[in-house]
Amino acid sequence: MILLPEDILEKLAANNRNRDADHPPVVKFFLPGTGCTWLFSEIEQDGDTLFGLCDLGHGEPELGYASFSEMTSIRTRLGTVIERDLHWKAKAPMSAYIIHMLDAFGRGERFIVAKLAYSEDAA
DSSP states (O other), X not given: OOSSOHHHHHHHHHHHTTTTSOOOOOEEEEOTTXXXXXXXXXXXXXXXXXXXXXXXXXXXXXXXXXXXXXXXXXXOTXXXXXXXXXXXXXXXXXXXXXXXXXXXXXXXXXXXXXXXXXXXXXX
């Protein structure tokens, strides 16, 4: 399976050119047999660095960057690898997914503080 086909790469790159918008996630990856899930909305010009919501299954989802090449190098003890959810389609902007995950883990207030700090650093 091609994890990042051309149409998805084009959407991710287009979103990266307009970073101020609250884009819906474009692609969802998961690691079978684990709680690892990634929702990405942008890709950097290097073609490897993705931006989105990363949940490694430990109850601490994070908004940030991940290396596609590092993700695709992951192998579980059973030999499973990253897969793209072929049937998943975003139904809301990234902020809605963030709020949902953080509410599920009771981390909303801490995230708001971290997001404000991240926004100020980027300014």
